[in-house]
Amino acid sequence: MPTTARDRLVAAAFELFEGQGYDATTVEEIASRAGTGRSTFFRHFRGKEDVVLPDHEALLGRVADRLATAGAGGREVALREAAGIVLAHYLAEGATARARYRLASTVPAIRDREIASVQRYVRLFSQHIHTWLDAEPDGPLRAELVASSVVIAHNHVLRRWLRGETDAPEALLDQSLAVALPLLRGPAAPAPTIVITDGSADVEQVVAQVRDALGKNGARAGLGPA
């Protein structure tokens, strides 16, 4: 089993960071424990923080691929599956993901770095959703809200899994996205509007009231979301 230098560096970094703290650990120590030179460390990782972070490039690429193949009908499915790809990646990491979570919880430098990484996913989602919604009312704003909501739903589930609060993260992601996604479908309805009349009411009056209640926003008529 020829462990690569890269793998040994990652392992050494996790051990030292957890053992003696992030700030108290120098890159030279990590390299030394991995049995390699300091140069090699910086050849594999851009900086001290990146050692313990996932390979976001590859993951972002896969997410981008999934989002790019979203026809007009399957946009919501694309978002759900894209979020699922990311979640599956972390689930597969298992103990590594949990160790990183512990580090990010205590080391500000790593936490900030991770926040910046999360923002890259938001940007990626946002770019695609913008092309879907920009022409609609409040489209640009809604695009940003939806993009961030997808990522928040994902992180909500991931965090609960990292803390051992759920055994079925995939199902929980589905439920969470159901809460987060309605803004994608149309301008938000502050509350469901139900009109019930028995025929004795003046039709025009009801229509006027409905129009007032709905304001300028268009709305779908019919019996619910089908």
Next chain:
Amino acid sequence: MPTTARDRLVAAAFELFEGQGYDATTVEEIASRAGTGRSTFFRHFRGKEDVVLPDHEALLGRVADRLATAGAGGREVALREAAGIVLAHYLAEGATARARYRLASTVPAIRDREIASVQRYVRLFSQHIHTWLDAEPDGPLRAELVASSVVIAHNHVLRRWLRGETDAPEALLDQSLAVALPLLRGPAAPAPTIVITDGSADVEQVVAQVRDALGKNGARAGLGPA
């Protein structure tokens, strides 16, 4: 008017960053141009990035105060006003805010730092909203969605103002929050549900269909959001 060393350092930093780039500017240059020593720079700012960033501590404090005084009835008002406080701060900064925006757009280090700062506002909002919603269905998730949505709405407006795309940012913030906030009021309604019957329909059948359409989520009956 005796400009303080701190003010001179900030001015010098903006000038040098915009003139010759962030990376090409050393702290020693900034200090030198401000007519002060390098030590003094680090006495006033934690690092090279912080020179051009706003004083978030004070602003976070004011936002926290506003959120803390939110009765059960005025929660939405509290969120709107809290967002308004932040927006007003940036508007008052004027040219400085625009210069920072240019820098954050081009310098990754500053951009990441600012993202981390934004997250502090999200956290602050989130903490308060959690105490409001945690007991409701999907409360914890909705709290995080709402917190982030408020900040996104704010940033959406701020960015448009920074780019000179709006003359009435305060009004735009109101509109944007109207789009972003419905999730605060209750579990999301995927789409407005409208039932119209002329009395000839079987009432029980309609009721059954309504119940199906609404699923498990409760919903308010009545004529719109009044």
Next chain:
DNA sequence: TCGACGGTTGGTACTCAGTATCGTAACTAT
């Protein structure tokens, strides 16, 4: 007027992350 004192400053020295460069060993293809 004098001296003690707290706060701000400038200077020096140090650690360490990150960059650049060079020589070398191992592997590959022709």
Next chain:
DNA sequence: ATAGTTACGATACTGAGTACCAACCGTCGA
């Protein structure tokens, strides 16, 4: 076998950030 490629180690350098110390400047009380 040779030329090209890739990964590695070593060295030297820049610059951010920290620690420490000495000088200066105001104020207050004696």
